[in-house]
Structures are given as structure tokens and as C-alpha cells.
Amino acid sequence: MVAVSQMLFVAWLSPAQFGVWATATASMAVLTGLVNFGEVNGYLAGGARSLGEVRRSIWRLNAILTAGAFAVVGGYWYSGRHDLAVLVALIGLNLPLLGECNLLYAAYVRRTENGRLVRAQAISAAARTALGLAVAWLTESAIAFAAAMLLYSVAMIILLSPGTRQWPERAGDRLTAVGWRVRGAWSAQALSQLLPTQVDFLVVSVVAGPSLLGVYFFAYQVTVGLSAMVAGPLVKSVLSTLAAQDEQARPALAERLMSTVAALAGGVAAVGVGVITVAGGALPSQWEGAAATIGLLLASVPARFLSVISDAAQMAAGAWWRSSGLNALDAVGTAAVALTAVAGDITVLAIAVVGWKVAFMCVRVWRSPLGLPAWQRVVVAAPTVLVALSLVTAVLAGPPYLWFLTISVLVVSGGRLFTLWRVRRPVAVPAGAVAAESSWS
Secondary structure, three states: OHHHHHHHOOOOOOHHHHHHHHHHHOOHHHHHHHHHHHHHHHHHHHOOOOOHHHHHHHHHHHHHHHHHHHHHHHHHHHHOOOHHHHHHHHHHHHHHHHHHHHHHHHHHHOOOOOHHHHHHHHHHHHHHHHHHHHHHHOOOOOHHHHHHHHHHHHHHHHHHHHOOOOOOOOOOOOOOOOOOOHHHHHHHHHHHHHHHHHHHHHHHHHHHHHHHHHHHHHHHHHHHHHHHHHHHOOOHHHHHHOOOOOOHHHHHHHHHHHHHHHHHHHHHHHHHHHHHHHHHHHHOOHHHHHHHHHHHHHHHHHHHHHHHHHHHHHHHHOOOHHHHHHHHHHHHHHHHHHHHHHHHHHHHHHHHHHHHHHHHHHHHHHHHOOOOOHHHHHHHHHHHHHHHHHHHHHHHOOOHHHHHHHHHHHHHHHHHHHHHHHHHHOOOOOOOOOOOOOOOO
């Protein structure tokens, strides 16, 4: 749904307005990454505390983040960037709401009550899109993003909170049982998960103009509609599933999930490249180049999925600091390749980002605590690398080679899924991995 709304926003918003919102969200990346201070991941990983105890904890912690957000607001206001100050203020007000949404989502995933969760997401996403489009039409400004973000958070809380009152309150450990050392590991991991998805916007906003940043942000958001909006909930569901397995069963399950999800993502990315090639001509003239950028970024979708499942395997194994270290390295690499934006060519920027995400996916798979032999890790990662190379080549070459390559990727992905089904027990994506809309992007 967010991808659809982003596509429609371009009718009223310029690339510069997209760039202003991208700068605002990137400025708040650290505070947004610290929302809940990792408490939700700890809750999903098998924490003993009750929902009520976790809720009281995160509201106190998130209030500190909101206060920090208004310090950023003051900086922008004093420097004369009043438009950015207003947007950052609204993002700051959303931080506690975002924390509550994430906790409610985790609670429903943990109880495998997915029907109500899906309905709440669908209703909230529809309301978010409608309000965002209305505000974009009336104001032609980036305030449309902020208004839609706040409505989504409020709607999710209103729809999901009543159901939790019917659940028996399980007695948990005292709040003081969770030491700051444990909470620090959770917080570092949660922050490190977000930074690789935001640091490129911050770098591009410094080294390039707002129009290039706006086009890149738009293209990224559309691809996020196919990757991170599913990958975020997926990592929570996979974490909950893997944490419940013993050390012998966990590696095999993680490997099957990686292979299956990567094959599905490869097929979806190939279809997406074909669709954006056909539909790209409908974009306004000021958005020229966005279609090709979307196609290029789609090539990284399978690698992003493999990365988040590998990260979930790290957390399920209790390797929180190793997960944080890998995510921090990913953020540093993403920032480095984002410096290519100084050339002013968005195609170079997109190719550099895709190349880094695919290369670092290989590092993540190699370093994941799966206990798999080297050849099996290669079997997991190599098809994803080939899919990325094929789709990047397809976008750069254009028709008719594009159609040949995208169809080839579809055939290979389908064949891989069939092989997994025949050779091994078919693995379904965890039931809790329903698509979720980010409340802040």
C-alpha cells in the first residue's frame, strides 16, 4: 500500500519535496532506531516479562527519545529550516506511537493471532493512503508524509489495543531483572538494524541536490514496498520461530527459509522490473529516471531478504553484539557507496548501492551461526547474486534483452522453488510475516 501511495504522491509533490522528507527521516534515524531500545526483539526472543511490563518500560524510554527529537527541531528552527523543523517535530511525536505499534505487532505475532493483525494493517494502510493523498493534493508539500505517518500509527493502536485486554496477564519477572547490559545489547542491535536503511539518504542530502535525493528516495520507497515492508515483520516472525527451536533444528530451518524466501523474492523482483518498465512512461516528466532507478534497486530485493533472515538467525542464537557489528559495518559501507551521488548520476548511485547490498549479503550468510558447510552457504547465496546481476543487466540493456533476462530469472526462481519442494519438505514463510507499513517512512 505504501508503494502505491508513493506512486500517486508524484502527481502533486516534486522531487524536492520528497528530498525534504528524506532529509527529515534521515536526521531522525538514530532516535527512530532506538525506539523501544530493542525491548520488542527481546520480547520476541523469548523474554519472560508480560506485555504490560514491556509496555510500561517502552513508554518511559520512548519519552526520552521524544525529548531528544525536539532538540533536533530547535537546531533546524534556529538555522532557518522551518520546513524541516516541523517535519522532525511530527516524527518526534510519532516515536512513542511507533513503539506501541511495534509492541502490539510483536504481541500478536507471538500469539499467532494473524487474522486481526492483517485486518488492522489493511484498514490503517488504506486510511494512511487516503489522508496522505488528500493532504498532498491540498498542500503540495511534504507534510502529507507526516500526516499519513501519524494516522497510520494511531489507527493501528486503536484497532489492535482492545484485543490485548482480553488476554490473561502473565506474571513476568520484575522490570529490574532486565539489566542495562542486556538492554544495551538489544538497543545497539535495534539501532544497527535501521541505520543501513537510512544513512544513504543522509549522505546523499549532503553531497547532492534535493531533486536527486527526492528521486532516489522515491525509488527506494517503492522498492521498500516489496522488501523492507515485508522484511521488517519477517525478521520478527523468523526470530520468534527460530528462538523456539533447539540448536540442532535451528540451522536446517534457517537454511530452508533462506533458500525459499530468496527464490520467492527473486521472482517478485523480476515481475517488478517488468511492471516498472511498462508503467514508467506514465510518470511526470520531472520524475524522469525514476523508473530505471526503481528497476535497479529491485535487483537487491532478494539479497535484502537473505540479510534479514541471517540477522534473525544471529539474534535467535543470542549473538546480539555480532548482529550489531555486522549491521554497523553494513551502515558504514552503505554510507561509503552513497558518496557516489557526488557525481550527480542517479544510475551510478543505484548500481553502487545494489552492488554493496549483494556483496554484504554474502558476508552475512558466511558469518551467520548456522553451522552449515561452506558449499551449502554458497548454494544459499550464489543464486541471489546471479539474480541481481541479471536484473541489473536487464535494466541497463532495456528491451528486448530485458524481457529475456527477466523471464529467465522467473524460470530459474520457479525451478529453485520446485527443487526445494521436491528434495526437501516445503517451507512456508512464518505465518506472522504479513506485510507491514512503516509508521515513519
